[in-house]
Amino acid sequence: MEKIRVELGERSYDIITGSNNLGGIGDALKPFGLSPKIAIVTNPTVFSLYGKRVSDSVKKAGFDLLVVTIPDGEEYKDLLRLQHIYDELLAHKLDRSSALIALGGGVTGDITGFAASTYMRGISCIQVPTTLLAQVDSSVGGKTGVNHKLGKNMIGTFWQPSLVWIDVVTLKTLLRRELLAGLAEVIKYGVIYDIDLFTFLEVNRDKILNLDTDALTYIIRRSCEIKADVVSKDEREAGLRSILNYGHTIGHAIETVTGYTRFLHGEAVAIGMYLEARLSQMLNLIDKDQVFRIKAIIDSYGLPSEMQADIDINGILSSMQLDKKAVAGELKFILPEKIGRVKIYKGVTEKSIRESLRS
Numbered sequence: 001m002e003k004i005r006v007e008l009g010e011r012s013y014d015i016i017t018g019s020n021n022l023g024g025i026g027d028a029l030k031p032f033g034l035s036p037k038i039a040i041v042t043n044p045t046v047f048s049l050y051g052k053r054v055s056d057s058v059k060k061a062g063f064d065l066l067v068v069t070i071p072d073g074e075e076y077k078d079l080l081r082l083q084h085i086y087d088e089l090l091a092h093k094l095d096r097s098s099a100l101i102a103l104g105g106g107v108t109g110d111i112t113g114f115a116a117s118t119y120m121r122g123i124s125c126i127q128v129p130t131t132l133l134a135q136v137d138s139s140v141g142g143k144t145g146v147n148h149k150l151g152k153n154m155i156g157t158f159w160q161p162s163l164v165w166i167d168v169v170t171l172k173t174l175l176r177r178e179l180l181a182g183l184a185e186v187i188k189y190g191v192i193y194d195i196d197l198f199t200f201l202e203v204n205r206d207k208i209l210n211l212d213t214d215a216l217t218y219i220i221r222r223s224c225e226i227k228a229d230v231v232s233k234d235e236r237e238a239g240l241r242s243i244l245n246y247g248h249t250i251g252h253a254i255e256t257v258t259g260y261t262r263f264l265h266g267e268a269v270a271i272g273m274y275l276e277a278r279l280s281q282m283l284n285l286i287d288k289d290q291v292f293r294i295k296a297i298i299d300s301y302g303l304p305s306e307m308q309a310d311i312d313i314n315g316i317l318s319s320m321q322l323d324k325k326a327v328a329g330e331l332k333f334i335l336p337e338k339i340g341r342v343k344i345y346k347g348v349t350e351k352s353i354r355e356s357l358r359s
């Protein structure tokens, strides 16, 4: 087992990575001085796979455990299910020293983190992410939230977890498509921050796709280290943290225009990463061979890279203007200058964006 520290002063916490380590969670909670009453929030899919191991461990460590389940799916990351979580916590008298354990993917992590940040003005949250996306991205960094009918993730808080506990082996039951979508975020870390991670992904593709534990552990740790480093320098996205949005400006717009049904988030980000690299090339910020390498790695992992012809370019453009990350209507792009380094770039003209989307 290995520890990565997210340095955030009094809000610092550890990310533990290991294999077959779910049985260790209960003991890991002991030093936090928690009330005996704690709750796991999860969904039926994940609970049937890993619920018993986590519950047994937590109960064995002496806690009085409540299990709250929410249905499986992004559409349940909403205010109604949040209300259900509060109802359960109150009915079972969880108190100000209680903790919530989020067991599942990013959907579970986001709604549980939000519930923890608001229940009795804020209680501890332990993230136990079981998708690759959640392990390398959503469980670290403290963004929590639920969707509103007028927009995704529109209601939320910054609330850092007290602990992130990752069992790499849980990825063995994940759907292939979900795994690949998570890998898009790992590729992102390589492009924005770490040429060595990028090269590792190129060289070890088969091992990673065959779920080799050591290879997975390496890419998950490295991704968490990068996210931890970025978040500890800019917790609330005043500047640097926005580099994590590489591929996301166009990616989010693609998700919106296609109604969130055609692509998984990581797939849309994969297209976004290639198109934003191409935009960077058009602005003469990056060499063609580097853009080629970015496209090649996306393709080699079976992720989409090209904008499909039937996607409405005007819709993409107007959706980007509405993105909550566009400050005062000025679009900001994270553009690679070479693999391992990006630049925050403002003032890209609509014409350049149109060209990069089309060619």
Ligand SMILES: NC(=O)c1ccc[n+]([C@@H]2O[C@H](COP(=O)([O-])OP(=O)(O)OC[C@H]3O[C@@H](n4cnc5c(N)ncnc54)[C@H](O)[C@@H]3O)[C@@H](O)[C@H]2O)c1
Residues within 6 Å of the ligand: 043, 045, 046, 049, 072, 073, 074, 077, 104, 105, 106, 107, 108, 110, 130, 131, 132, 133, 134, 137, 138, 139, 140, 141, 142, 143, 144, 153, 170, 171, 172, 173, 174, 175, 178, 265
């Ligand atoms: N807070 C953040 O910083 C942040 C960052 C990125 C994404 N997100 C959010 O994360 C969410 C997406 O997360 P996700 O991709 O993990 O989706 P998800 O939570 O819906 O999980 C995907 C599917 O995999 C299932 N699953 C989870 N673990 C499994 C396992 N080990 N084996 C088999 N099946 C398993 C889930 O039940 C679900 O059906 C979105 O709501 C997004 O907004 C948040």
Ligand SMILES: [Zn+2]
Residues within 6 Å of the ligand: 137, 185, 248, 265, 269
């Ligand atoms: Zn993302």
